[in-house]
Amino acid sequence: MIEATNLIKEFRVTKKESGLRGALKGLIRPERETVRAVDGVSFRINKGEIVGYLGPNGAGKSTTVKMLTGILHPTSGEILINGVSPHRERTRVVQNLGVVFGQRTQLNWDLRLGESFELQRRIYRISDDRFAAQMDTMRSLLGLTEFENTPVRQLSLGQRMRGDLAAAMLHSPSILFLDEPTIGLDLTAKQAIRDFIREVNTLHQTTIILTTHDLEDVEQLCKRLIVINHGRVVEDGPLEDLIDRLAPYRQIEIDFVQEVPVIEIQGVDVVEVNGNRMVLQFDRRAFSAASVISAVTQRAAVRDLSVREPEIADVLKRYYQDSA
Amino acid sequence: MSDFLNSCKHYASVGSFQGRMALQRQLEYPLFLVSWLIMIPLKYLIGVWMLKILVDQFQPLAGWTFPQLAFLYGLGMLSHGLMVVVSIQSWFLDHMVIQGGFDRMLLRPLNVFFQFTFMYLNLIGCVDLIPAVIIFVTGCSLTGFDWTFGNSVGVLSVVLGATLIRSSFYTLTACVAFWTKRATHMRAIGHDLMERSTLYPLSIYPKAFQWILTFVIPLGFISFYPSTALLNINHGTALPLEIAMWTPIIGIAMFGLSQIVFNRGLRAYESAGS
Structure with missing residues (x-):
């Protein structure tokens, strides 16, 4: 379960002025301002939900996800992941998280895909039996067999994303964060990823938080949407209710x-x-x-x-x- | 206790596998390694040759003869080579801060400083070790360095300690990037300072500078002070000889400090990009 209460994240940025004069001024007397990227976000996500976390670019989606996963510390507010704070007990929390960034792979670029799985096995201390069983599941759900021995740099984007998903799920996390998992993929590859997401959710009751700009992802996968804009939650509810209310x-x-x-x-x-x-x-x-x-x-x-x-x-x- | 042992085993398993992956990765690009194999030994062998010309043409440097200079130069280079093998990532910490390179490490149930410290093994460092060994062995033979048991342990502990001082120093200077988002200039200054203070005797510099490189930024312990102790040179040293071999202690202290500053910096980490 994920609970976020009144999350605020502020960044201190230096104001940039144009031209040489502005650059000199910034050097001598930099003008600093505080930007609030996330402004009082609260929600609660129960076990087994698939939630679409949506919003335009710069709305605060990634910042929220980074706070929920322990990468960033909130300026104020509280986060509990299965009852534990990711900022006080990061390693305990992340043991149970899977995270996929669509635009940043966690796979080792120059080596065969299988090496990245082996690293995950060691990081998460997965026993040999469990690892073999998980790999079998991943192979059948994601069709990894055909490219498991190919260097990651030679994989197509769709294959790489399948590899990333497998790496994120090998240790059977109870919560999976997916940041634009279908970005740049063709229709078949997108469908394979969506089928996989649905499958792990049904099989293991994995809680899934999905940020995406692909509305097809949302329609096919998410029963609930949280919409964020200018750092605030502007909508939160079942997809049908939102459509009924906002597009009746x-x-x-x-x-x-x-x-x-x-x-x-x-x-x-x-x-x-x-x-x-x-x-x-x-x-x-x-x-x-x-x-x-x-x-x-x-x-x-x-x-x-x-x-x-x-x-x-x-x-x-x-x-x-x-x-x- | 068993928890601690399990944890050590876990970290050793991840660390060794990461090292292996790093080596495999570099072996994918063998030509890249060959180009370094030519460039680096040339650079340092020319460096020591220049020293010989200087001393031959003019006079000993602050009382240091060429054999002693070669010993110091070689000793300094050994820890440089070792640092390039095990800790080259400390040169690139600022890039990682700016490009959000710590995100993935923060998502793993492992200490981030450990992951950063043991993320890479750099084969090119072995190339740096070639001129290091040649110059050091030459220095030893020219000075008639006596390889007693005590001296051998001394050299080994100095090289390991100096490697720690070097990588901690680079980590500390690059940690500035956690707060300023930019540390390239710091790295460049640090690099120059490191080369100039470890390949030549500190005693050629003004007293104030020597004092700084002894007590504030203790780079003098990388090669200068240990050389004075190992070769029993007394002229122009600011320290009593017993303290001159404190390199491992200072290395461990600096490593501890770099870990503290790194962890502080990590709290200010802003994870750029989405």
């Missing part, structure tokens, strides 16, 4: 036989007209799609229509735009 509309795209008719229905908005095509949007709690379709077909002949459900992207758009 549904859209119908209609292709008319002839010209687009004038549609004036209370509570239904025309959001797009393009030739014979029209997109209508309405509050799905107030109207059923059937009632809107029936009202439209009474006014004009329809060739084709489709109903669009809101997507996670619509929910997140407002935060991402806000930060842009």
Whole structure:
């Protein structure tokens, strides 16, 4: 279980001014300011949950993850991982953590992949029997056999990521942090990683915290989302609830036989007209799609229509735009 | 007690495997090693040859004859070579701080200072040891150094202690990066100071400088003081001869200090990038 209470992380940075004059000024009398990267974040994640930790670039995601994993010390606030503070008892906490940074491998670049697993075996004191059993599981879940003896530098990005995941899971941690695990991967590789994540979660009740910009990851894996922006938690809840609350509309795209008719229905908005095509949007709690379709077909002949459900992207758009 | 032994075994197992991995990694690029094999011995052999020219053309350096200078130069180089083998990473600590290189170490259930200290074995250091051995053996033979049991233990303990002083000194200077995020200049100054104070007798420098290199930054214990003791040279030394062989004690003290400063620095570590 992960408990974060009122986490704050501040960094002291030197203000940079432009030009030679600014550089000289910075040298003689540097102006320092405090930047708050994480500003009062609190949440609680239970065993076995898969939580999407989302937010735009610079929102404070990585800083939070680094505090939860003991890399950074919070300026104030409390973190408990399975009841233990990572800052007071780092080695005890990390014994039970697996961490994968999508953009930074922990594998040894120049050596065959298997050597990195051997190092993990020694670091986490995994017994020979347990190691053999875990390796068998990893081979079958991630298909490692074909490239286990290849130097890491020669692996494709997808293979490398599979290797990283295996290295992070060899000691069977109860909590797995995944920082953009599917970044840069092709569709098949992404799917393999997602299947693996689902599998370890189901098999071992592993708690998984996933930071990603890939909304497909979120839709396929996360039942709960925590959205952070400007260092604060702005949303926390089940994915469906968030969509219901923040994107409670549904859209119908209609292709008319002839010209687009004038549609004036209370509570239904025309959001797009393009030739014979029209997109209508309405509050799905107030109207059923059937009632809107029936009202439209009474006014004009329809060739084709489709109903669009809101997507996670619509929910997140407002935060991402806000930060842009 | 058994917990302690288990822990030692654990660390030894990880440390030795990391060392092995480092060696395997370098053997992947053999040509790189060959280029160093030519450059480094040349650099230091030319250095000692220049000393010979200086002494032959002018006069002994602060009373030191060429055989004594070769002994000192060689003794200093032995710990330099050994440091380059076991502790080259202390030269790059500042890069690791700036690029977030300690993240992975902090995620492992092991002491970070241990991981940093035993993360690498550098084959190129063996290349540094070649001129070191040649020059030291020449120095020993020219000075008629007597390889008694006591003297042999003395040389060995000085070389090991001096290796500790060197790597701790580099670690300490690079630790500045934890707070300033930049330590390249410190490293460059440290490197120059190290070369100039360990390959030539300290007594050629002004008294104040000698005093600093004895009591503030005790680099004098790497080769100068031990050479005076081992060769029984009395001219121009600031220390009584008994203390001159304290290199291992000072090495251990500096190693302890570097660990304290490193751990303090780690608290200020900001883990750059995402």
